Amino acid sequence: MRSISIVLLMLIVSTFAVDKNNFKTCEQSSFCRRCRKVQPGSSPYEIIPNTLNTYANHITADIRNNENQHVFVLKLEALKGNMFHFEIDEKSPLKPRYRVTDALQKEPTYESIKVSSTSSEITIISGRNKAVVFLSPFKIEFFQDETLVTSVNSRGLMNFEHLRKKPEPPAGEQEGAEGDESKIDPPEDDPGAWEENFKGHHDSKPNGPSAVALDFTFHQANILFGIPEHADSFALKSTNGGDPYRLYNLDVFEYELQSTMALYGSVPIIYGHGAGATTGIFWQNAAETWVDIAGISAEQNVMSSIVNFVAGSRQSDPPSAHFMSESGIIDTFVLLGSNPNEAFHQYTDLTGNGKLPQMFAIAYHQCRWNYNDEQDVAQVVAKFDEHDIPMDTMWLDIEYTEGKKYFTWDHTKFPHPVEMMKNLSDVGRHLTIIIDPHIKRDSSYFFHNDCTDKGYYIKNKDGKDYEGWCWPGAASYPDFFNPEIRKYYADQYLLDNFKESTIETGIWNDMNEPSVFNGPEITMLKDNLHYGGWEHRDVHNLYGQMQLVGTYDGLVRRSGGSLRPFILTRAHFAGTQRYAGVWTGDNAAEWSHLEMSIPMCLSLSVSGISFCGADVGGFFGNPDGELFYRWNQAGAFQPFFRGHAHIDTKRREPWLFPEDVKLVVRDAIRKRYSYLAFWYTMFYEHERSGLPIMRPMLSQYPLDKNAYALDDQYMLSDKLLVRPVMQKGASKVDVYFPSKNGEKQGDIWYDIDDYRKIERVGVESVSVNSYKIPVYQRGGTIIPKKERIRRSAVLMQDDPFTLIVAVDENNTAKGTLYIDDEKTFEYRQGKYLYLDFEFKDGVLSSRYIDETAKFSTKTWLERVVIVGLNKTPTSATLRTSDNKSTQLEIIDVKKTSFVIRKPGVSMMDNTWSITLNY
């Protein structure tokens, strides 16, 4: 939605950029300062000899810090699917240290291991994978097929601050402990170890220093990527000389691009990729985390390091990442790939796959802060119809509520919310409304009273209800970590409670970092207390996700378990994909922000969160016509497609622009609708496989080093290459057509607009007019479409399909199509059709992939476009499962394509084929 906006803006002089002073640098954060001070070299940590214990799936061993003799326990286990997991915790901590919950979708499956040890190392073998634990100094090396891929603490940056008693005041008061002989533990020589101040906010730090830090080296990698959310390139850059990448969910007003600053979400998964291997490290920690990146050439030029690599003169240090978290334990999953898609799959195997949304949710969304009242909503909807622009969902931002009290309506502006929703659903449309986590402190508000009476609010360090400042003014925040509170919260979504909603109402959970206008860094005090006595410090990055757990549960129960919930969230963490889609927050109407939408969504996609999009048009500021239509074109090919705008911007519904701009926007949105069947199939396959929908080029072309860092183009599944126009006044766009083998062998590509054939590896400069969205279908694929564009996606459910068959060099192609009722969970009971199409030897055939799945549909095959065949047949013959044959006409014959006219076969027919006749 927006950021801290007006309230803060009135304090800041109006400059159009982030106020960096509101946010900490590493230097201003005591634990980051302490961890970053650790120098590479010999680590003081070592495995204590003879402490090894071996079990069926794991080992344990004790680790000692030689500088203070503190003892830790290492547990290392092998997981199914080429993964290892290890934990390091204090052997006997003063009090338990926080372990992350709710990030993993379920307990992982363990794999048996073979262990052998010598006086200097312990070797753990699991299938083709091997972990070697070095005793002194402590280090772990991970091998796959005898190739060293990743190592842990090989740079010696490990730092585990054990819990300790607070030193007596006299010692603490001494200033500048330097040169003080009375042995102060290293963390405590930092003035922020036991308390910290930032911009007038005090952090009491009752537990003192508790940081954990560790380094990971990616021995086969040329590129590191992941750890969203940052407004930065897909390829991570060296942080030498700058601030580390920061993971701390924050509401950053007018965020800056090309920055390692924290944003709304944090997913601590990082990947290293090179031609030889792809590996990932999932650092399971919900506290504030900073990540230093090293071993990437200083110019941050991946190309040049590749050249070095190819020339055999690669830099001496392989890429590495140094994770530093403020509290918790060391809890790490090592994903051994070996290729990008396998590594992505391993990550989603742990944290879960995004669930198939309802069809409307992947169609076009129309949002604005705010649509003022019922008339406004009705008029906007009517205008979409008048201009024949499809639209599925209207959105209401905070102003629909009565005084920013969620679960209530402002009845002056919205006297008949249910009727308004019915007017929308009559045309297959939906309404999504915002529900933020902050609760107005108002004694006439039932939610506030319930939370106060039942003690549901997060507490401050003194055990009182924490009170912050947000949209409603004084506000408190439910403690979603408590299952009872989550249940209460979920119950509020039930129609018995929220009477003025329907089972179809979509929910938008914004401001859930949480945003606190008057808090440190616009969020909550770290010494606030949660369920179980944990400090906010321990769980901060998980807070938004716990709200989503409640929302998701509420929405499922609201429809009696029948409808798939639609939720959009701003904050996110590992596992958020199981509950909600994510948008990239409060961007701006600038070309650079349009460009940034791709790297940001790519980084989220490889981190499990495929349902991603950016505010189309830019949230802050007013886009001109060109930026507006280019952004709509880009958005039409991103998973979550929503126009949104700040309350201070000019109205920008498409028809408010000049006619020529409106027509281009209309064309882009309609193009999205024509591909919805393909999108829907991709989302279904995403739920099955966990593979990203929007993929970096390297996922499909892992050997092409020139493609690694590309983040102005991407793949949709393995079928479409998308390179939107994102430069003002562009008449040409460079598209990179990648190599399959790292050399000159590439795929065949077809321009989706005119089926122009491209057979090259390398950059092609493509001419673009205003309507052009450079998108290419890969030869060898079959893509389903629907070419009858209705007012909303829901109304297109029974419409017939078109198949685009684009052949490869062997004149073959494959593809899939998924069909179900587009809204309920019944597909999980086998009510769907999942079709496999194959074109080979001049025959297009269809069969069920899941033989037992059945679904009754009116849909049929309207046309087949065959692209890339050299010879045009004279006719075609359809053979259906009842052994009937029908002659089909060949029409619209063009240079690279022809159309098989109206096969008319029902999509329920489980084995049909179409043979080309010459």
Next chain:
Amino acid sequence: MIANIAVFIFFLGFLSEIKSDKPILRGINPQKAQLYISKNDKFTCFDGKKVIKYSQLNDDFCDCADGSDEPGTSACVNGRFYCINAGFKPIIIPSSRVNDGVCDCCDASDEYFSNAKCINNCIELGSADRIREKQQAELLKSGNQVRLEMAQKGKKKKEEQKIRMSELEKAREQAEQLKEEKYKIKDDAEILENAALDVYKQADEEEKKQKMELESEANRNEAEETFRKFDSNANGKMEIIELQTRIMFDKDRNGVVEVEEARYFLDENDELDLEGFVTLAWPRIKPFLMLDSGLFKAPKKEGDEHIDDEDDESIDAAGDEPIEEAELLNEDEEHHHGDDDADYDEEAEGQQEDQPEPPQPQYDEETQRLIHLANEARNQYDVTDREFREIDRELSDIRNALEKDFGPEEEFAPLNGECFSFEDREYVYKLCPFDKAVQQPRNGGAETRLGTWDSWKGSDYRQMLYANGAGCWNGPSRSAIVELECGLDTRILSVSEPNRCEYFYKMQTPAACSTTRLEIHDEL
């Protein structure tokens, strides 16, 4: 001719076939029905680019790029479906609305193959529509009566204004002449008066100068004393840290004297020596000291006098500048003053300014006589001047009114000079047509100008634009659009703010009840 009749007869039969729901002829616009007649069992796409089998018409597959072969199905993205809607008005809908489960045609003809259960309600809609049309026509008729009366008034007023204008133009000439005569008399009298008074004035000035020097010295002493007091470490330098300990410098009243605040008082320096302190810092510090000790009111008055009496340059900076705030205020007032009187002759203004009366010295008899004469002359001049200006003002009002566009028949003229109000939950909105639109919070508070009469938007006298209202924070200046519709009286129906700082009034008025205009509207 005979051939034509034959075609016509065929055409009639064809039309009835369209109505008979034969699939192949579904959705055809009767005006284009002829083009759908089978020719050798073929159909030619309207764009002429393709000839298809007649059986491919409405066969749920789009063969013609222009969509002409599928008027009755949803197959063509650019197709058009014609609903006959017998009993109501026929409509043409995009083909994408055929069989999409939504009833778009009141005769249900668009949903012949869908799950939608549409009922034919064209008859009901038709009769309701006719009733509405009748009511509308009646309203328009009686509204138009009022409109004609308003137009009459408007025209009459315009005529009267034209007559009055020529009267005033003559009167103005005479008044101006008279005024000039009196001015000359006054001027002569003042020359004599000034010469006599000069003698006294010089003595007075001398005295004042002395007084000021004394004051300046006192001020410097005070500054030096403060310097010694604040210079806690007595190093001869005034430092930021020394000011930070004094809470009176907490400008933003947040309880802390920040470095920036302290720097402000040091004229953005980190430290100042005595001389610097006296010249740069003291002027900033003194008002706060006064404020602190509750002394602020008195010096303001003093400052006023100084400024009125003397040129600024003649004032010793160190002595009198501390009264920055008061000075600013004063300037502001003067500015406003000037604004309000913008219509006045500058010459007149200079003369009119009241000289502050200094304590009257005792003048000799001759001087007193000259003063008396000059006062007399001034009074007489003032009277003639006032008369002249009154005429001028009325004249410019009339000219302004005559310049405004009150509609093709002057029917909006009677609204000029009236004001209408509308209240919603938070605000009272006021509209004074051809003048301004304003908004005022219901719970009191200042009026905000939403716009000043600018122009009609478009040529049909339906929308008024009020532009250049008060500036919006972080945005453009406010503006309002007033949309007019026909009604028997004039009132505001609703006010909304569809865009930040862009207001939208709906207003009804008989002046908008033009019968001719409605006809034009209907055709569109």
